[in-house]
Structure formats: C-alpha cells, structure tokens
Amino acid sequence: MNRDFQLSGRSPVIAINGMAATSHPLATLAAVDILRDGGTAADAAVAAVAALCVVEPANTGIGGDCYTLISKPGKPVWGYNGSGRSGANASYQPLRDQGVREIGDSVHSVTVPGAIDAWEQTLKAHGRFGFDRVLRAAIQYAESGFPVAQRVALDWQRHVGKLAACRGAAKHYLFNGMAPKEGDVIRFPALAETLKTIALKGAKGFYEGAVGAEMAATVAARGSFLKDEDFANHRGNTVVPISTEYRGVDLIEIPPNGQGLTALVMLNILENFDLKSLDPMGPERFHLVLEAARIGYAVRDTHLSDADHMRTPVAALTDKAWGKKLASLIDMNKRSELPAALTPGSNTVYISVVDRDRNAVSLINSLYSGFGAGICTERSGVLLTNRGACFTLAPDHPNTFGPAKRPMHTIIPALAMKNGRCEMSFGVMGGHYQPMGHVQILLNMLEYGMDVQQAIDCPRLFWENDRVAVETSIPQRTMDGLRARGHNIVLRDLPWGGAQTVKIDWDRGVLIGGSEPRNDGCALGY
Template sequence: MAATSHPLASIAAVDVLKAGGTAADAAVAAVATLCVVEPAMTGIGGDCFCLVAKPNAPVWGYNGSGRAASAATTERMLAAGLPRKIPATSPHAVTVPGAIEAWAAILKAHGRFGLDKVLQHAIRHAENGFPIAPRVAADWATMVDKLTPHAGSVKHFLVNGKSPEAGHVMRLPALSATLKAIASGGSKAFYEGAIAADIAATVQAAGGLLAAEDLARHKGDVVEPISTNYRGLDVVELPPNGQGLTALVLLNILEQFDLKSLDPMGAERLHLALEAARLAFGVRDTHIADPAWMREPIAGLLDKAFAKKLAKLLDPGKRVPLPKSPAPSSDTIYLTVVDRDRMAVSLINSLYSSFGTGICTEKTGVMLHNRGTGFVVEPDHPNTIAPGKRPMHTIIPALAMRDGRCTMSFGVMGADFQPMGHAHVITNMVDYGMDIQQAIDAPRVFYVDEVTEVERGVPQESVAGLKSRGHNVVLRPLPHGGGQGIVIDWEKGNLIGGSDPRKDGCAIGY
C-alpha cells in the first residue's frame, strides 16, 4: 500500500511495488514524482527525512537535511541587516539541498533498485506533461508574485506570466533533463559538476553565499530515532535538528490529562491541545537546534517528570501566558509505503515555504528551498546560523510501534503545525478510537501568535467555549496541513490506509 498527497505519486509507488521493489524503492519513486507534479510543496532542491521499520530489526532513521554555506556566520548576517529570523525569500535562506543524497542512501540501505529505475515515473511526467490537480492549482495561484522576480522561476513555473490552471498539462523539460542526469550519474551528478555549479551561481547571483564546494561536501546521516510511550503506544520520531521532539513533548503533556472522558470536538479537549502545544513549542524554540549545538540533553526534555511540571502550568478553564511559537507558514509533502514484507517507510520531503525561496535555477530547473529561515540570527542562541550548521527543521516523519512491531506509519504536513498534527492523529486514535481516515479527517485547530485558528467543521459551541477560555478564535481560510497514514493489522494480515481530503492524494493498496 502507498498513501501520498497526489494520485500520480501513489500510482508510481504501486507500480514499483508490483515490479518487485521494496517499500523504499516505491517511496523514492513516489517522492520524485511529487517533486514534479506538486512543485510548490516539494522539490529536488529541498531536504528529506525518513524512518524505516522492518520486522525484527531496529527502526532506521535518516537525516537528509543540508547545512548552511561555509561562509555563513551570525556576524555576517547581522552586518547585512537581517532580522532575527532570515526572510523566506532571502538567498541566505538557501542551505544545501539534501534530498537527492537522502534518496540514494535510502535505496542503498533498503532498496532493490537504483535511482536509474525509480526516477522513471518522475522523468516521464516532467518530460511528457502532467495535468495540474485542483489543490496544486490553488496553491500555485497564490505564489505568482513570489515567482515573478526570478528569471528561472518565470521560465519554468509560470505560463505566460501566470500560474497554470487546474487541468492544464504542464511540462518541465529542464527538470526532466536534470532528473535524467541524476538517474544516469547518481546523486554525485547533483552535488558535483554542472548542476551544482548552476545552483551555486544562481544563489550567488541573488546575493547568497552557497558555493559549489558546499554542495560537494554534503552528506546526510543515519541517526538513532527517539520515542515516547503514549498510553501503551510507542511513538517514534527523528531526533533534532528536526522538531519531532516537539511532538513527543506534546504527547507527554497531554498524557497527564484524561482526554478519553472529554468530547473529541469539545472546547475542553481543544483548549488542552492548544495550551499543551504552546508549551511544547516553547520547548522547541528554546532548545532544538543542530544536535552538536544543543545545550539540553534530549533525554531530559523527554522525561515524563518534565512533562508533569509543564502540565501543571496549564489551566483547563482558561488560556494562560505561555511561550509563543512562530507562525505556521510553510509547505511539504509526506508519504508512506508498506510492502508485502511489512517494511514500512515514513518519508517527508520539503521546500519549506511554497516554492521555497522562489529562486529557481534557469539552466537546470531546480527550485531552491528556504530551510535557512529555520535559523535565528542571535549570537547566544543554540539555533543561530553558523558555517556548515543545520537549521531547526520542521518536517517530521513518524511511526507508531507496539510490542516492537510497527503498527502505523504516518505523518502530517504543515510546517510548524506538524507536531500538533501528530498529536492530533495519535490522540484521535488512542483516546477516541478513531480509525486512520477518521483521525486524519477530523477538524483541526492551531494558533498563530495570539490568534487561534480553527478549520471549518469545528462545532460552534466549541468555538464559543474556546472564546470563553480566552482564545481569540478565527476561521482559518485554508486547511491546517495534510496527512497520510497506513495502519498494519498484524492479526488480520491487512493494511488500512488513510489519505487527507485537504490534498489531492489517495491511499492505494493491492
């Protein structure tokens, strides 16, 4: 089974599974396809994180995030007059794209095929054209002003200066040629030679510091996952520099409350979720950074005693002053594949903001992400920008385990919202008995600074209850992220997939 945010990606994954590929092969085929057909959300100029669970083996994790330019220093950013948070469209927000190297590492460790085979669906769609899906068209239409200032973006991602409409058959010939070069030359073709030179030249022409040497020295890392137990279910995340720790802290806080006794869409449950999230994100913004720079040990932040102290700060009856979180502002794709051998792959790939920085290479058609905006420009902060350093990252794949076996591979898109989304799905299933599709479908709430944003479908009496507890509630015009998940029913031998109606995608099994 495969669950992705676009039907063509789900089909690509299933085709690779039917051809004898593993879940890893299928996942890379799907993510490469998404980099073509959902280009505002993801691309080969972005980063990738992955978790792989196999029966009778430890969970394998991969951090495929890139590092800051070797010339990037906090002092240099301050001298350039940058604010505390690097602007999303700044060339200084371009860190080394880690996705392609991560795909190659995933295939080497867990696949049967190489990049030459698994990139064929993506190459075909980029070369021959693909129809623009409705949600993709809606996202694209909001980004025209961001793309217009850059010659490469206008050339490759606008049609006569406009965004393509739903149903328009879009071709990306430069991206197709780049994917062909990677298929024949491996990941080295991306990080060395003409493609790397084009990326570096494009960034430098825009005023950034990324150099070809920064790309040539890039390598991702196999990492040991972190986890917490939520009412008997082990929830597994990747360690920092990702924000998976935030999701685990949030679940640890929520475990201190009897959620099962509360209405799942009632004001009290939603209030507790929002307040616990504000605390968990306060922990994130204080501590999470490149692990080499973190000052607080992860074990201490995951300690249940620490969560109990945090939970005591909450008031079920009202909103109280707590640490603030940055506003959600970014876009991503998440996908999961489970194969016949019950290898489960949980993978996430992102440009961060829609179309990243908006800067695209003119020759090679690579849209460049803006992960560097995850840094702060603050000399004494563990997450301040520095040469060769990784920024705090928002994208987080996840797994759920019971008795040492993977019972669910899942993820929720939506930048800062993602830890809240993970907790939302887990509590919906564990505390309220929802199935994976119900857990994904359920209306979501989150906050932007002092404003609480609710999706359509949250009952009016719950909105009133939130307001009475001190929340400044507004209706969110767009949905909170998206999500995909596959549950493994070991007793019946079945796979149960869920795919978010907030996106164009689907779960397909056979």
C-alpha cells in the first residue's frame, strides 16, 4: 500500500548494514552502537534490553523473564526459554485451604526471574561480547541519569499506589512520593551497582551471593514458598521452536509454556477464509479475527502450561485438520457461543535486531504487570516479576500452581520465515494481546499489502472479559457492524500493544524497520 504523505504517520526505516527496533530511542541507539562496534545481533539485543530495564521500569526489569529466537542463515532457528519457576516447595493446596481462589497480586505471583540467565546464554551461544561490554549503556543510564520519555511517564504515573505500598519500590522508583514527569532526569544508583555486579560476575552474581539472597529474603518475609536455593539453582533451557505455515510464510514461535501456539491456532483457522476479499478496516475482517482469537485463546486456556505438564501434544493443537474444524465454529454474521473446552481428537518490552550477516534476533523481556509484583529489594533495587499470577489454583488443570513449575506465559517473540530464510523478526508487546497482535500484523502485510510501518500503525481491538475494547481510530461504521454481530464494543483508554519489526529484503540487500507509534521508540539502522 502506498503511503499518503498528507496524512500523519511515518515511513519505514531502510538501511543496509544493521538495524534495531525497540520501544525507546536510547535502547535502539545502544543496540546500533554495539552493531557498529562489530557486535552481533545477539550482542545488540542484550544491550538494548538491558537499557530498557533501566529506562522503561514499568514494562521490564532484570527481575523479569526473557524469551529469545535467533535465526542464522543456513542454520536451524535457536530458541531459549528464559522464564522462571515457582519455589520447589510451592503447593496450591495451602492456598486453597485459606480460601484463596486465584493468586492475583499476592507474593505467590513472584517467580524466579529468568532474564539474566537468558541474556548470558544468548551471548554465549551467539555473541562476540560479554556482559562487561553489552551492559555499558544500561549502567551509564542508571548511574548518570536518563530523561523520562512521554509514554514512560504516563505508565509510571498509573502505578504510584502500587509502588508506594512497598518500601523498596518507593525508595527506588518514587521521588518525594511521586512518579517523575516527562523530561525529568532520573538515576538508579542501586540498580547501577547490581548491573555492575552482573557485568563482573555474570549471571551467578545475580542468582547467588548478596543479590540472590536479598531477592529470596524479600519474598520470604511476605510468605513466599521461594528460597535461596530456588534462585541459585535457576537455569533456562534451549527449545525447538514451533510453527505453522500461512500463505507460504512460516510463523515461528516459542513452544509452551509460552502462548505462541495461540497465534498458530488462529492462523490455522483463518487460512480457511478469504480475508483478502474483505475490507482491512471493515467489520467483517475484525469480526472474523475476533472470533478466531476467541477460539484460539480458549484452546490456550484449556491446554497451555509448563511443557512438562502439557497433557495434549502441541502437534495436535496446531494440526491443520483440527484448525479447519475450529473454523466451522465461526458464523460470519454473529458472535458464536463456544464450547466450554476445546480439545482435539501487560506489560513487556520487545526488541528486533538484524546484523550485517543477517543474523536476526527476536527477543522479549517482561515483568508482566506494570512494575511487576510491585515488590522491590531495598539494597539492590531489583523489581520482581508477578508472572505467577498466570497460574491457576484449580486442582485439576495442567497450569495449576505447583512445585518448581513455570506458569503459562504471555511473552512471545516471533520470526516469519520463507523458504528456510528469515523474512522478518517481529513481536508485539501487550500481555495476553500478543498472539492477536502477531496475527494482525501478519494479516496486514500478507493479505492487505501493508509495509512494516503501516502494519503496525493499523487500528487494533481485543476483548476484556465480555467487552471488545477498541482503539479510537477504529471507524464508526466498523464499530456499528461489530455491535450488529453481537459484540459489546467499548472505547479503550490506552492503545493495544507495542510492536517492533525488522524485515529482510534479500533480493535488494536492505533491512526495513517499523516501530510502534503507541510507544516512545524507533527503528534505526546504518
């Protein structure tokens, strides 16, 4: 689609040697500096995510989790699951005995943070530099200060009450009891020292020693099952990615406990419809995608868990024939009632980087909710994830809270491959919205010919409970058409998700980047 230069918007970024796209300009610059210094896409991605853990503290942190997908020409895609686990002694029964029916925002939502291990393993497997080099920008921002960006300031303000409830969080992340304003210069001296420890000692300096002991003591004091050894023993693992083919393109995702299979199920449903004939901004297109998503997410909520606890194989859930049966549940004229269980026979940062050798890194890092659990260590300044809120306390479910277990996880990096080569590294931040975001971006490009920036800019919608929350840019006629089909339409205060994309044009030898206008960031190449 040709861009109308009389309308607001921005062009894709085009470069030759390397490119990064992140949700904050300082993080994008940190990545490009690494690429220009001879680092790989993996080095640049870790540098960017570390910077984001400083400059976007509501969305991510070193106390969170991380997933990575890396494509190298001629090599199988490498995946790493950097999500943490519950304590070895965790059990749902004591909580149910107390009358608790969901983990919610309790201390039991804190799981061992997996990000630092994932960064280290990514560098060891695919990098040229060590922590001492790639953490340099993050340490500088934390120690010398950084200016607060516009969207960062908005997100910070929304969580003042949460931060004020924890002495450590209030100490490090509030200033005279308030959130900083756009343009304020902020420093995190304690976090800087913790990052220096990681730069010197590696992941061991985070999970063991004073930092690891403080994380364990901080949550133990609140009644957590987590102990020192749960932090010291943490290890992520390499994984074989999962995929499905849609219109000649393979969508690559991290396997469970990640929710990437949700996007694959959705695409397997949608390939049975002629989307190209539908208006990309019309009610028919959005109704169809909403219905496919409702089915895909129902599959997720029924089956998805830690891989060691999955009861139905991923291959069965992503089977094309089953996808066709699921497609038959959709009525193009109305919102359908779905079966209770479908069985076959938020807040995150995302980084996309491609280097001169066309190594592509798709990496996502998250605290889950804004500022995670709102629990922060007092000396080391580490905000802890609340990813365990994604566990269920239902006694007979694969995702039930239990010992040394990973919860169902929302963060999902993605790659689009064609004929064995990486066509695009991309991801969409936004908690549970992410599979919907992956599908919408792919449809925008493959069915409607949008470029990477147009595909990101396009209006979005998703549901919250029984309501479909739409962005204000959705046309009125589309909202009316969705209401006529039985959808309860409401306008959303905040936009849905945050995407970053780098596309590889192999024929012309260029990289084409797009970045989310709903955040502060940018794509930048050289």
